[in-house]
Amino acid sequence: MTPIKLYRTPKSGHCHRVELMLALLGLPYETIDLDMMNGAHKAPEFLAISPFGLVPAIDDNGYTLADSNAILVYLVQTYAAGSDLLPQDAKTAAEVQRWLTVAADNIYSGPCAARLVTLFGAPLDHRAAIAKAHALFQLVEAHLEGRTWLAADTITVADVAGYSYIAHAPEGGVDLSAYPNIRAWIARVEAQPGFVGMAPSPIPELA
Structure with a gap:
């Protein structure tokens, strides 16, 4: 499985919640730390992934998504559908x-x-x-x-x-x-x- 790319800043709780979910699901991932102090989150190549220029964002084999809570739901529905992590009732x-x-x-x-x-x-x-x-x-x-x-x-x-x-x-x-x-x-x-x-x-x- 191709590792999921996680664009983040290490001290962000929003980014950590995504990394935590990736780890709990046992998914391979690589972290890409953005130099946000120098505007890396506003670079055109990152805005193509996260239009609002916000972290976290992921690239899952070409599918890109920003917003931490949306990413959590996506990861569970994609890789642990039907699990207790996202109840269906x-x-x-x-x-x-x-x-x-x-x-x-x-x-x-x-x-x-x-x-x-x-x-x-x-x-x-x-x-x-x-x-x-x-x-x-x-x-x-x-x-x-x-x-x-x-x-x-x-x-x-x-x-x-x-x-x-x-x-x-x-x-x-x-x-x-x-x-x-x-x-x-x-x-x-x-x-x-x-x-x-x-x-x-x-x-x-x-x-």
Whole structure:
């Protein structure tokens, strides 16, 4: 099988969720790190793959796709169709979709945004992002009470989509010590066969 090309930047949680899915599925892949500081993501050859100039993007033997959540769904439907990772019954499928929306909205504007400030100096409101992260984590903590996974009885695309930025929230100044259910969920994801982590960054000292 020809390795799937993953265009990424190594510290991106969006990119990591795709790499994590590739690893969990046992698919051969190669990572192509873009020098985004110097505009590699705006080069014509990359825009032909990802028209919005965003990572992650994949090239699967000539089929190209950008958007992390779309890539997760594509990979499972293509290489693990019918698996528990993407349930087909209406109610569980809807639960998975709900958490994909959370990943694109609440996680993006909360723990992801906070981390963008501390790691990349993004001009965002850090305090507001931290507050949004804690508001989200309080809901997730309650949701995980008595549950093993976010959307079903087994790990699904929802857990893969949520893991990277939640697990690395402390890098954005978001303390996870008050959320034992979330920390246990993180450990369960990390215990999955084939799990691949994202290299940690220093946790910032906050005043």
